[in-house]
Amino acid sequence: MADATNQEVQFIDDLENATEFQLKHTPSVQITGPIINVSIGLQGLSHPQTEEHFIEYIALLAGNKLVEKIEFDFEQAPVAVFALPDTDETLVVQALCNLHGLFGAYV
């Protein structure tokens, strides 16, 4: 399996003009106190989670360093809960779709 750090990460640069494809793959990040909650999909859209097409993992990175990675199979809902790290590094959440690659969102 590809690691979180060795393939190109797709970010939405312009949310107003984002495609349905981008919106379905991009992590939705919500911070509540010391907790980061992540699901996949923005603006009411969600990614499929089937045997043929699913989110393989959701990862939290600080700078370029992996903090935590949670893996899923197609029968598991791709949601993740992380502890908010105490760091000055830029936090990024990445999600890997088995067909479409790696998608990111800044925390």
Ligand SMILES: [Fe+2]
């Ligand atoms: Fe996909």
